[in-house]
Amino acid sequence: MNFPFKSLQSRITFLFLTLILVVQFIGFLAIWVSINKNARVAITEQLDVGEEVLRVVITRRGESLALSARILANDYGFRQAIASNDYETIASALDNNSARIESDVSMLYSPAGKREVVSGKVPAGIDDSPIISLINSAQSGNNSFRLIVFNGMPYLIVAVPVKAPLTIAWIVTGFKIDSAWAKDIEDVSHLEVSFITKTDKDAIHARHANVLQTAATPETWSLVTSTLWNGVADPKGESILIQNIPQVFTSQTGNSNDMYLKTKDIELVLSKIDYSTRYMELLSEPNQTLIAVLQRSIDEALAPYVYLQLNLLGLTLLGALVFTLGSIFTARRLTKPLTQLMNTAELLEKGDYSSPIYSKSNDEIGHLSRTFDRMRAAIAERENKISKIAYWDDLTQIPNRAYFNEQLIKLATAYENTQCTFSVLMMDLNRFKHVNDVLGNSVADKLLAGVAQRLKQSCKSESDIVARLGGDEFGIILANTNTQVALEVAHRILLTLETPIELNDAYVDLSAGMGVANYPQHTSDIDLLLSRAEIAMYAAKNTQKSIKVYDSSLDIANEENLSLISEIKVAVEQNQLRLFVQPKIDFASNEVLSVEALVRWEHPERGLIAPDTFIPYAEQTGHIGKISYWMLSEAARYSAAWIKNGRTITVAVNLSARDLIDTELPHKLESILQTHALTAEALSIEITESSIMEDPARALETVGRLANMGIKLAIDDFGTGYSSLAYLKRLPVNELKIDKSFVMNLENDQEDITIVRSTIELGHNLGLKVVAEGIENKRCWDLLNSMGCDYGQGYFISKPMPANQLLDWISYWSKNKPLINSD
Missing domain, CATH: 3.20.20.450 (EAL domain)
Structure with a gap:
């Protein structure tokens, strides 16, 4: 994973914070999903209860209506009126019964199914066939009540026989399923209740005046009543409610004796409110379709959980904040010794091994810190040894060529600011190989060590540097000197070499050739300066002179000699x-x-x-x-x-x-x-x-x-x-x-x-x-x-x-x- 952070501390903090936020988010999401799921389960259960309430209300009202009708049917005077065809008395009795039970329709049918007396106003577009079907069903011992739709208006109708002792008539009475019904069911179930019917188009215009009406869809569905809008029409909402009637309710027909056919649950958005909606098919016959719609606002169902969700969100944010602070603290605690190690490593890279690492921790990082400090000390010790090996000649106990070259570079760099010139003396012993061959390596080594000591004694200034460049060749750097001063030092060195060196009870005479070159008089390039000092040295040896100062003519001779060297093989x-x-x-x-x-x-x-x-x-x-x-x-x-x-x-x-x-x-x-x-x-x-x-x-x-x-x-x-x-x-x-x-x-x-x-x-x-x-x-x-x-x-x-x-x-x-x- 590539983090957009450079420091380990920020990466650890970011990683911990990301993990806690992911965990918190997943937890919050899981709880939110669970709340929604549980809320919907509760809504479903509430819809189940509402459905049961609706069924019970229909049944109880049907039974209550049937009981009232039976009381009237058992009334002796009522039966006498029927027997004597006293229609006025019959009508009065029906009116009184309707007033008592507050029914909307009360009629008397002959045993043959003929409507003979009507109390009150006959329902518009009434069709006797459903009533006759109900009478036949009751006569067969089945339910004595059923739902019937007259011209788009649903009714709960009961049919009770009047016997003396044989059936001499049928009392048919019933209620409209209107807004009062819907309100009653809403009060009990705490659900929004709507009733929708489907009838022929020609029957729509004959609807009762006090029924809520909407323009019928091509399928002639009509909203009879609804508690959703408190009696205020909402065509758009009504249209949505009707358009989403499940097709299964319209694709099949049921037996008229089946009080409840099918149900279907969906979610709808009405007036920007989400509703869990259950469609209940109460009646499904040609021109006799009744749908009850039970709805529960999801937002209202979730409202009790909003406070919980807000508390959960607050706890999540608080937890994230606390964890962030903890992560920062932990990251700092983890990275502080690592930062110290990094700083020490940077110092080691620069060659500074003097900064120790202190750690009181006993954990892995503390152990790492102490191990790293031991490594620092070991490296420092090895660097000192390596530095001595790299810059020191063990035989003569003076610096070597590497140190000599490094000091030349430093002096050349300092010259840009100080303008202090310096000179280089190159010296090569004469007949050293002869001494080595005759007297042996050990004696020759002592000779070189003795020469080194004499050279150091001849250089009075502390800034002068004497180095062994290799074999019997020595180099001397004379800081802050010109060519004339360098010549004086060179002559002083030769004087000290004139005294024989005592080696193993024998005296060895010394002589040498020396070359002198000055920076920047002869060149401002270090490599070229060394080369020209060496050219002067070999010129001194070849001409049997002890000291030679570089001049340009030596370069010409040297170039000619180099050319000869490359051409000797060709000459043969x-x-x-x-x-x-x-x-x-x-x-x-x-x-x-x-x-x-x-x-x-x-x-x-x-x-x-x-x-x-x-x-x-x-x-x-x-x-x-x-x-x-x-x-x-x-x-x-x-x-x-x-x-x-x-x-x-x-x-x-x-x-x-x-x-x-x-x-x-x-x-x-x-x-x-x-x-x-x-x-x-x-x-x-x-x-x-x-x-x-x-x-x-x-x-x-x-x-x-x-x-x-x-x-x-x-x-x-x-x-x-x-x-x-x-x-x-x-x-x-x-x-x-x-x-x-x-x-x-x-x-x-x-x-x-x-x-x-x-x-x-x-x-x-x-x-x-x-x-x-x-x-x-x-x-x-x-x-x-x-x-x-x-x-x-x-x-x-x-x-x-x-x-x-x-x-x-x-x-x-x-x-x-x-x-x-x-x-």
């Missing part, structure tokens, strides 16, 4: 990569024994792209494996081509950390060698210390399998990594390549000389060949040669060249190499 598939090589010269023989394979990207729009530009992104996206496989294949192809031209030159290919943890790498390399019919000496592999340290166990397994295949291995960029000598001792390598950062300024830096000399000695002591890369001039060449370095590589010898130009360069080198050793 569409053969856009080119193999370059840089020769390695043996210091002892000045011969080219091997070359280092280098990759270039011949971009269709940007031209030749150096590896430093795209290799880092290839490593990040996982495409480095495809590039490494391409280089190994190309190196093998060129090596095979050079062998065909009489040149056996080993090609050294650099592999990344991802390549070293690929367990399928040895199989791939073996397949490449077989494809080009090469031995293992045709290729060598260069790996960096850092690539080994990404996953030492798997990397050592891979390089071990490569060494077992006969592939020579070299440590590239030696001196710049963080591997221990223990790892170096375990590696099956053949060469060490000194990083160019120690070689390029060798002739001017004594420390570089010391480092390079020590490295050469270390390599030789380990049984390894030593390669120096980054030789830019002859002075550097001579120094390395004097230190006993085995091989040299650099621009002094040759810049990287396309692999297909190597043979031509070797021819050129063979002609000019004596110049290297000349002073």
Whole structure:
């Protein structure tokens, strides 16, 4: 059921009120129907009584009339007058008898049925046949009285024989059934009484003058008398009364000796009053039809019950009012705790769990309230835990990224009113993965916690927010600051990170790259602000600078890099990569024994792209494996081509950390060698210390399998990594390549000389060949040669060249190499 109310209280009230009103209405209706039914039953009983009264009156008057006639018939003088045909005496006696009993007609009939003497006025349109029929009936021992209609006027007639001792005459006397009769019956029965007759049309105009008359209907029914209108004619009412005479009374005829034939009950409306009406057929013969109509006003019959009905209606309304008040009170009592629960639920929806629910009731609602309050407390406790989980980093005990972002949104919203700018610092630790791999996860976790504490100590303002964004990345919000103040804080943070952190009796040096972006100087979009701070941070790390403030040029570079990332895969598939090589010269023989394979990207729009530009992104996206496989294949192809031209030159290919943890790498390399019919000496592999340290166990397994295949291995960029000598001792390598950062300024830096000399000695002591890369001039060449370095590589010898130009360069080198050793 859909109620047009929004509140539960109004619905309960409406429901209760509706129920009581329905019950009251049904009760009132049932009582009203019962009253009406009982009233009609009473009316029917009253009509039954009235009918019986009418029958008794007719019978008693008939018997009284017959008795009076018998007294006259037994009078000796009257019989003598009849015997002597003394009509004058007979007439006088009849007159005296009529006056005594107040009869309307008194006649003397001969035994043969001839009317001989008439007392008073003969009824108009009198017909002797009904009288003769009555005489015959009386003579047969049946009733001596009957109803007869003369020209529309009903009479009660009796026939009494005059015997001496044989019947010498018949006394016929009777009364008109007129208004007096009707009034008498009304007084006794308390019913309205009417008499209606039916006669031939020709007899209507001969009706007695003192009879109430109406225009006859086509069926020639006539209202003789009625107590309804107190003698005042009402043609419309009379017409209704006549028109509703039941057809059963006119469709059948009865025996003249049957005093009462049929009855019929209907309801009529006369003069705007409802009447329960009973039609009684008293006489039904040709031209001898008499109907008595008994009526009882229904309104009058119900009048005694009106007061009862009004009292009942009053009680119903009073009950409805009381029940309404009770319903409202009950609804309020029921809904008050529910309303409290609803209000509390709304507060819970808004995140307010501080409002307790009190209930002293011991019913179901009270139990529900207490249960709901316990649920509120439990939710509050869980929300606190969830909030801490959602916004707190357990490891570092500082906020996490979600809290960090939420505070940025709040500051951005507040800026619209306060115009207070704020800055975002993004910081990423350097070499954290190396620390994690070497020292383990537990030590790395302690390192992150230590960094978090130092960051909090560096941020002096209470409004500053330090958060761990993930991994070794941290974010700092500096409220009410501009870019310059943010830079000062960033430098202060870097100073605190310069002090090594003590972890498990060891000290770990720290460094980081930091990016700075200001709201709204650099953007008024929070997501974009974070992105630009991150762009600045990576720019700082890539350029070996510690701090970088965002500027628009970084976006351009970043967009170019993003484009390169999406195109790297296409470069491999569409053969856009080119193999370059840089020769390695043996210091002892000045011969080219091997070359280092280098990759270039011949971009269709940007031209030749150096590896430093795209290799880092290839490593990040996982495409480095495809590039490494391409280089190994190309190196093998060129090596095979050079062998065909009489040149056996080993090609050294650099592999990344991802390549070293690929367990399928040895199989791939073996397949490449077989494809080009090469031995293992045709290729060598260069790996960096850092690539080994990404996953030492798997990397050592891979390089071990490569060494077992006969592939020579070299440590590239030696001196710049963080591997221990223990790892170096375990590696099956053949060469060490000194990083160019120690070689390029060798002739001017004594420390570089010391480092390079020590490295050469270390390599030789380990049984390894030593390669120096980054030789830019002859002075550097001579120094390395004097230190006993085995091989040299650099621009002094040759810049990287396309692999297909190597043979031509070797021819050129063979002609000019004596110049290297000349002073």
